[in-house]
Amino acid sequence: MTDKPDIVVQLVHIEGPLKGEIQEFLEPEISIGRHSSCHVQFPKDLAIISRKHARIIREGNRFKLTDQSTNGTFLNGKRVTEAYLKSGDVLIFAEGGPKASFLTRIEEGVQAFEKVTQPSAPGKPEMEPAKEIPPTAPGPEPGAEPRVSEKKVQVPLVIQYGPTLRSFREVPVTIGKNPNCDFSLDHPQILDRHAQLFFDQDQYWVKDLTGRSLISINGRPVGIQAPLNPDSLLSLSPEGPTFRFLGEGRLAEHEEPAPND
Numbered sequence: 001m002t003d004k005p006d007i008v009v010q011l012v013h014i015e016g017p018l019k020g021e022i023q024e025f026l027e028p029e030i031s032i033g034r035h036s037s038c039h040v041q042f043p044k045d046l047a048i049i050s051r052k053h054a055r056i057i058r059e060g061n062r063f064k065l066t067d068q069s070t071n072g073t074f075l076n077g078k079r080v081t082e083a084y085l086k087s088g089d090v091l092i093f094a095e096g097g098p099k100a101s102f103l104t105r106i107e108e109g110v111q112a113f114e115k116v117t118q119p120s121a122p123g124k125p126e127m128e129p130a131k132e133i134p135p136t137a138p139g140p141e142p143g144a145e146p147r148v149s150e151k152k153v154q155v156p157l158v159i160q161y162g163p164t165l166r167s168f169r170e171v172p173v174t175i176g177k178n179p180n181c182d183f184s185l186d187h188p189q190i191l192d193r194h195a196q197l198f199f200d201q202d203q204y205w206v207k208d209l210t211g212r213s214l215i216s217i218n219g220r221p222v223g224i225q226a227p228l229n230p231d232s233l234l235s236l237s238p239e240g241p242t243f244r245f246l247g248e249g250r251l252a253e254h255e256e257p258a259p260n261d
Contacts, residue, residue, distance in 0.1 A: 008105050009056065009063065012160045012252065014090070016098025017043050020244050020252045022158065030056040032093065033069075048094040056085065056102075063104065071095065090163045101165045153199040157249045159183055161241065172198040175236070176209070189214075189237035197228075197251075204228045204249060214238070 009025045018040075025039060032040040033053035042049045050069035057064050063085045067073040071094035075083050085091075089102045157168040159175075166183055173182040178192040185194070195215055196207040207225040208215040214237045215222050228234065230247035233254055243251040 006106065007058070007061065010103040010105065010158075010165075011040060011091075012101040012103065012158075012165050014099045014101060014160070014163065014253075016093075016100075017046065018098065018100075020246065020254065022160070022246060022250050022252065028058045032056070042093075042098060046097075048097050053093055054091075063102075065091070069094065071097070088163075088165060101160065101163060103165050103167065105167060151198070151200070155199045155204075155249055157197060157204075158251065159243070160250075160252045161185065161243075162253060171204075172196050174209070185236075185241070187236075187241055189239045189241075195236055199249075201227075204245070206234060 006026060009030060011023045011025075011030075013019050013021045013023075023040060027039065030040065031038040031052065032042075032055065033051050034042050034044050034046060034049050035051040038052065042053075048071050050071070053067075053069040054073045055066045055068065057066060065073065065075060065080065065083050065085050067081050072079045074080070074092040074095070075085070076090055077092075085102050087103045087105075090099060091102055092099045152170055152172070154170050157171055157173055159166050159168075159173075168182065174193060174196050175181055175183045175185055175190075176192050176194040177185060177187070177190045181193060191210050191214075193209045196209055198205050198207065205225050205227050206215060206217070206222060208222050213221045213223065216235045216238075217226055217228070217232050219233075219235075228245040230245060232245050233242055234245055234251065235242045242254045244254040245251055
């Protein structure tokens with residue numbers, strides 16, 4: 001008899017007070033609501049959310065969503081009482097309420113994250129001698145072809161953009177409008193091959209492939225490439241899209257609040 005595989009549930013919060021957070025659970029049951037005992041706890045003053053609003057229960061290798069609320073739980077826009085979930089589903093807790101993407105992955109992904117988050121062993125081998133990595137160097141001339149890192153490293157990368165959530169177990173990952181890119185992004189400001197995310201010197205980096213210095217971190221152009229630090233804002237162009245780097249290889253879409261009239 002084989003044991004049940006360990007499956008990690010990820011909830012990527014797209015809208016609401018937890019927006020930008022990515023929560024991971026291994027528990028067989030995940031409770032959602034305003035009550036202090038809930039695994040996913042919303043603010044007590046968010047009245048549209050019930051104290052115990054919904055549960056996600058593991059049944060074998062499937063996960064069932066059960067609504068317990070007054071104002072309802074919606075799966076991909078449709079109100080449900082009970083429903084089985086699949087990776088990529090979008091959950092809304094109460095009409096107009098918080099929104100999250102649902103993703104599952106086997107424990108291999110957790111082990112990969114642990115490789116990044118655990119302190120490095122004192123005697124680990126050094127990476128190849130430092131290459132030229134000028135994070136604050138001036139951008140290349142228009143039309144210049146920046147070098148692309150071909151070194152493959154098995155580390156996790158999770159990108160959330162709108163309702164889309166993609167997980168990778170190896171970098172580099174190329175972002176662009178071209179469907180052949182690892183993460184294809186349909187946005188008016190995105191070029192065919194726009195950016196590359198890679199891992200070097202124990203951290204994640206972004207490389208500008210545009211040749212126009214379009215990519216910035218916290219408002220500063222990255223030049224050719226620059227490291228990503230936790231909580232930094234990565235803008236792929238002056239007009240967006242923008243992502244917040246949450247650390248541990250996680251990028252979540254960031255939307256600036258609308259200006260008050």
